[in-house]
Structures are given as structure tokens and as C-alpha cells.
Amino acid sequence: MKKILTILLVGFVSLLSVIVVSSVFFGTERSMDSIRFLSSRLGLLSQPKRNIDYLSYTSDNSEGSILGDFDIKIDHLKQDVYQAIEFQKKPSPFLVPTEGIAAHKNFLYDPVRHGGIDIWTNQEGKGVSRGSSKGYPVYSACSGVVIRVYQPNEEIEVECNRIDESFSEDVPSLHVKVLYAHMGDAVTKERYHKLSVGQRLTKGQLIGWQGNVSSIVPVNRVTHLHFGVYDLTRSGRPTVDPEYYIGVPTTIVGQIFKTEIE
Numbered sequence: 249m250k251k252i253l254t255i256l257l258v259g260f261v262s263l264l265s266v267i268v269v270s271s272v273f274f275g276t277e278r279s280m281d282s283i284r285f286l287s288s289r290l291g292l293l294s295q296p297k298r299n300i301d302y303l304s305y306t307s308d309n310s311e312g313s314i315l316g317d318f319d320i321k322i323d324h325l326k327q328d329v330y331q332a333i334e335f336q337k338k339p340s341p342f343l344v345p346t347e348g349i350a351a352h353k354n355f356l357y358d359p360v361r362h363g364g365i366d367i368w369t370n371q372e373g374k375g376v377s378r379g380s381s382k383g384y385p386v387y388s389a390c391s392g393v394v395i396r397v398y399q400p401n402e403e404i405e406v407e408c409n410r411i412d413e414s415f416s417e418d419v420p421s422l423h424v425k426v427l428y429a430h431m432g433d434a435v436t437k438e439r440y441h442k443l444s445v446g447q448r449l450t451k452g453q454l455i456g457w458q459g460n461v462s463s464i465v466p467v468n469r470v471t472h473l474h475f476g477v478y479d480l481t482r483s484g485r486p487t488v489d490p491e492y493y494i495g496v497p498t499t500i501v502g503q504i505f506k507t508e509i510e
């Protein structure tokens with residue numbers, strides 16, 4: 249006990265002398281600023297670590313979309329701590345629609361800011377072969393029917409067939425639609441799919457390739473698939489976490505996705 253008191257006393261005295269000395273040399277104003285700065289830093293450190301950091305683009309929220317294409321340059325993306333996480337799929341009603349990696353924290357699933365998961369072909373944001381934006385193949389996650397094709401962004405919505413009752417405990421809703429986006433090239437406008445409204449799809453069918461087109465934020469040239477799931481039984485058709493449906497975590501940077509298609 250005595251030891252602790254001594255340490256505290258020594259610490260306090262040292263801090264006081266630092267303040268006095270720095271006040272003499274730099275003036276009271278600047279010393280107080282430094283103390284304020286240091287204490288705010290300490291406060292930040294003591295806060296619980298958040299999984300998702302949105303500080304960098306809070307002001308752009310209105311221009312972002314549920315597709316989550318934000319104006320972030322690729323150089324910044326490379327700063328992320330990267331660690332590949334093993335693929336461990338839980339039993340789930342849908343297929344993982346494409347191969348790749350959740351390469352950056354800003355493109356993970358978040359119900360408010362990013363209503364789906366962005367699966368990048370690779371961490372560099374490039375296509376499979378040099379000079380092309382074309383990424384890994386995309387397969388239909390569920391059986392269903394194409395209900396919307398929005399060309400500028402190469403977005404495709406598919407209303408999935410009703411999911412088997414045996415999954416009712418595992419998923420938030422048995423009646424959903426899924427969204428695939430960015431299946432085209434930003435520059436040449438080449439389309440990486442040939443889907444049309446009314447077309448029937450079967451689970452596992454090849455439907456296209458990952459691309460880098462984004463009509464919402466054209467500077468986003470990352471080759472990826474945006475994959476979202478929406479609950480059709482609730483008003484507003486809210487997004488739900490795709491993890492329930494594909495059985496792979498959608499909120500972890502470095503998560504590897506595999507399609508189970510040979």
C-alpha cells in the first residue's frame with residue numbers, strides 16, 4: 249500500500265514539475281494546450297475499440313449509397329491492417345456468390361452505412377489479369393428471378409425463392425432479395441453479365457464477373473462484388489446481414505470468401 253502511495257506521489261510531483269518547467273519555457277497557454285491534447289489522447293485510448301471506423305467520411309453520408317461506394321483513394325485503402333482469415337462456412341441457405349477477400353474496414357457490412365459486403369478479387373483492388381478490371385466469377389447465391397437490372401452501376405436484384413422452413417431459426421427472414429453490383433468496367437463500359445429482368449436463375453449458376461464500375465462514386469475503381477440481402481417481409485425492405493444467408497462473417501477485415509463451386 250505504502251509502495252503504491254509513493255509511486256502516485258512521485259508521479260504527481262513529476263507531472264507538476266513538468267508543468268511548471270514547461271510553463272516557464274513555453275508559457276502557460278501552450279502548456280495547457282499540450283495537457284489538454286495529451287488527456288484527450290488518453291481518453292481515446294481508453295475507449296473500447298470499434299470494429300468499424302467511419303470517421304474518415306462522415307460528412308459524405310448523404311452522397312454515399314447503400315451500396316457503400318465512398319470516395320476513398322486506393323492509397324488510403326492499403327493502410328489497412330491485413331490478415332487473411334480462414335474460410336469456415338456455417339450451414340446456410342445460400343451460396344457464397346464469389347471468391348475474394350473483405351479487404352477494407354469501410355466496405356464491411358453495416359446496416360446503416362453499408363448495406364452489404366464488398367468482396368474484392370484481391371487486396372490490391374485489381375482484376376484477375378493485368379490490364380483488365382474483370383475479377384472472379386459471380387454465381388447466383390440463390391434460386392430466383394431477376395427483378396431489376398440497373399445498368400449504369402451494373403446492379404442486379406434477384407428475388408430469391410422462399411427459403412426452406414428448416415432455416416427459420418437461423419435467418420431473419422425466409423423471403424429476401426439479393427443484390428449484386430459493379431459487374432462491369434468503369435472505363436470501357438463493358439458489361440460483365442448478360443442478365444435481364446424476368447430471367448430465372450438457379451443457385452450456383454454463373455451470372456457474371458466482378459468489375460469496377462460505379463456510377464455512384466466513379467473514382468472507386470476497386471474490382472469487387474457488392475453483395476446485399478434485403479428482407480422482403482418488412483416495410484422499407486431493410487438490409488439484413490448477408491452472414492445469416494451465406495454463412496461467412498461479413499464484418500471482419502481479411503475474411504476470405506470461397507464459392508464452393510468447383
Ligand SMILES: [Zn+2]
Pocket residue numbers: 314315316317355362364365366474475
Ligand atoms: Zn459496397
